[in-house]
Amino acid sequence: MKSSLELKEMYGKKYVDNYENHSPIRLERLVSYFSLNNTHVAVDFACGNGMLMEYVAPQVKEYIGVDFSEFFIDSANNRKNRLGIANAKFVHSEIENFCQTHKKIFDVGFAMDFSGHVYDKEWVKILNNIRASLKVNGKLYLHRRLVFGLTNLGYYRITIH
Ligand SMILES: C[S@@+](CC[C@H](N)C(=O)[O-])C[C@H]1O[C@@H](n2cnc3c(N)ncnc32)[C@H](O)[C@@H]1O
16 A cells, blocks of 8 residues: 555656646536536545636636645646636645635535545545535535556556446
8 A cells, every 4th residue: 555645746747747648528528417607616626737627617606626736736727827717726735634624615526537546545534524625515526437457556446436
């Protein structure tokens, strides 16, 4: 098992530069399933380079992306500036710490391509924290591609979401 520091260090410059080549198609396919409106405050947990921002921010009052990789946060801020999106901001933080200081704030949360990147026990803790950050009746959209193979966590796993 990798330590939390080792897991965090995986998302360095090389990983982030490589992620730029990922296609947004997997996110585009999901947009029609989201129920959003211009009063919503939305949070994108483990936002990475903020790829989801351009689909969500135009439909909500505010979009906030949270990620513990400073390289991903830099990349997300570059994307925001490049696209000129005014109602988005990115926070460099562990999700658990962020949720502790943002309770019952969000109407909508997203966790895209994230669940497969944390160990199961950690995932349960993160989900409890996420729940506390959502308003009563808030929604969480969770998506994970079908994965069959050696994951970043160092073991084989099959996940279908
Ligand atoms: C595969 S990327 C997914 C990025 C984005 N959600 C997407 O769909 O393109 C996984 C992300 O999880 C972030 N991450 C992993 N554990 C985290 C934690 N405990 N707190 C904050 N971010 C975390 C990583 O930094 C990375 O950006």
